[in-house]
Amino acid sequence: MIEFKGITKRFVRDRTPIFALRDVNLTIQQGEIFGIIGESGAGKSTLLRLINGLETPTQGTVKVSGIKLSDLSKGSLRELRLKIGMIFQHFQLIQSRNVSDNIAFALKAAGVKRSDFPSRIKELVALVGLEGFETNFPSQLSGGQKQRVGIARALANNPSVLLCDEATSALDPVTTLQILELLKDLNERLGLTIILITHEIDVVKQICHRVAVMAHGEVVEVANTYDIFSQPTHDVTKHYVDTALQIELPERILRTTPGKIIRLQFTGEKTGESTLSEAIKQFDISVSILHGKVDYIQNVAFGVLIVSLTGPTLHVNRALTWLEEQLHTLEVIQDVA
Numbered sequence: 001m002i003e004f005k006g007i008t009k010r011f012v013r014d015r016t017p018i019f020a021l022r023d024v025n026l027t028i029q030q031g032e033i034f035g036i037i038g039e040s041g042a043g044k045s046t047l048l049r050l051i052n053g054l055e056t057p058t059q060g061t062v063k064v065s066g067i068k069l070s071d072l073s074k075g076s077l078r079e080l081r082l083k084i085g086m087i088f089q090h091f092q093l094i095q096s097r098n099v100s101d102n103i104a105f106a107l108k109a110a111g112v113k114r115s116d117f118p119s120r121i122k123e124l125v126a127l128v129g130l131e132g133f134e135t136n137f138p139s140q141l142s143g144g145q146k147q148r149v150g151i152a153r154a155l156a157n158n159p160s161v162l163l164c165d166e167a168t169s170a171l172d173p174v175t176t177l178q179i180l181e182l183l184k185d186l187n188e189r190l191g192l193t194i195i196l197i198t199h200e201i202d203v204v205k206q207i208c209h210r211v212a213v214m215a216h217g218e219v220v221e222v223a224n225t226y227d228i229f230s231q232p233t234h235d236v237t238k239h240y241v242d243t244a245l246q247i248e249l250p251e252r253i254l255r256t257t258p259g260k261i262i263r264l265q266f267t268g269e270k271t272g273e274s275t276l277s278e279a280i281k282q283f284d285i286s287v288s289i290l291h292g293k294v295d296y297i298q299n300v301a302f303g304v305l306i307v308s309l310t311g312p313t314l315h316v317n318r319a320l321t322w323l324e325e326q327l328h329t330l331e332v333i334q335d336v337a
């Protein structure tokens with residue numbers, strides 16, 4: 001378990017204080033895939049670097065497996081760091097060494113006996129699916145393969161936690177999916193806690209169990225991934241979700257569409273279409289669908305429809321109340337008489 005309590009991190013640049021983190025309180029459970037999402041400068045990297053002691057908080061405490069990092073000696077901190085693997089956006093491989101030797105470097109740093117190197121390298125290469133590439137140099141590997149080497153190196157010391165710093169940001173969408181699948185597989189097979197920072201909500205959608213949304217150094221929302229998509233509360237989160245589902249209506253459509261424009265969400269078994277047709281019948285109103293999308297988050301259907309309702313005001317209002325009761329999540333985006 002990783003715990004941040006009352007964390008503030010202040011940097012000073014040109015004599016001006018910069019608050020990278022402000023009163024962050026967060027608990028990450030063992031075995032979770034935990035996402036931290038936010039725009040550039042939100043404080044994600046600083047938060048991640050507190051976990052392995054690369055940064056220290058100005059205020060507050062960080063605990064890893066119940067141990068307060070500020071209580072550790074330099075030696076103990078070094079030991080703890082070996083139990084926390086890290087991968088990076090630009091892989092950070094040694095260009096002059098082949099795949100096996102890159103992994104061997106990490107094994108050496110972890111204090112593994114040299115006689116154990118061949119078997120451990122074989123094991124790690126198999127774990128990340130790089131069999132046959134052992135003698136390739138980084139320049140002879142694709143981006144996805146380079147990240148696989150990065151992951152093999154990070155796992156050299158059998159860590160219990162893997163920190164991923166924008167690990168898929170330099171990869172194309174297909175390779176990104178493959179690397180995320182690998183991370184998910186490692187989480188399930190090894191019980192590895194994975195903490196990943198990203199600015200892409202799609203990454204969160206693919207693999208995270210829970211997510212923290214950050215803005216201006218603060219954690220503005222924490223929830224499980226399904227809830228983040230189905231009931232975002234903070235504006236920053238709503239914007240991410242809308243972008244991921246591509247359900248923002250062009251301004252021109254909003255301006256020229258009459259009636260009440262509503263956004264309704266439906267989940268699992270209750271489909272939006274059937275509820276809407278029921279409303280049309282019951283309240284004698286007209287409904288035009290302006291936008292619609294169904295997505296799957298952790299294998300549960302999640303849909304959004306944007307529709308305009310027209311008809312006598314009384315009927316439309318009654319239909320609205322009824323729809324709200326049926327679907328629970330309904331938002332009036334525009335109300336033009």
Ligand SMILES: Nc1ncnc2c1ncn2[C@@H]1O[C@H](COP(=O)(O)OP(=O)(O)OP(=O)(O)O)[C@@H](O)[C@H]1O
Pocket residue numbers: 011012013018019020038039040041042043044045046047199
């Ligand atoms: N060593 C430092 N000295 C001064 N300011 C820093 C330092 N490290 C980070 N900052 C500042 O702290 C704030 C948070 O930075 P951080 O790198 O944690 O954000 P981030 O969300 O990871 O951004 P990015 O996605 O661009 O990496 C930024 O304003 C940044 O400029």
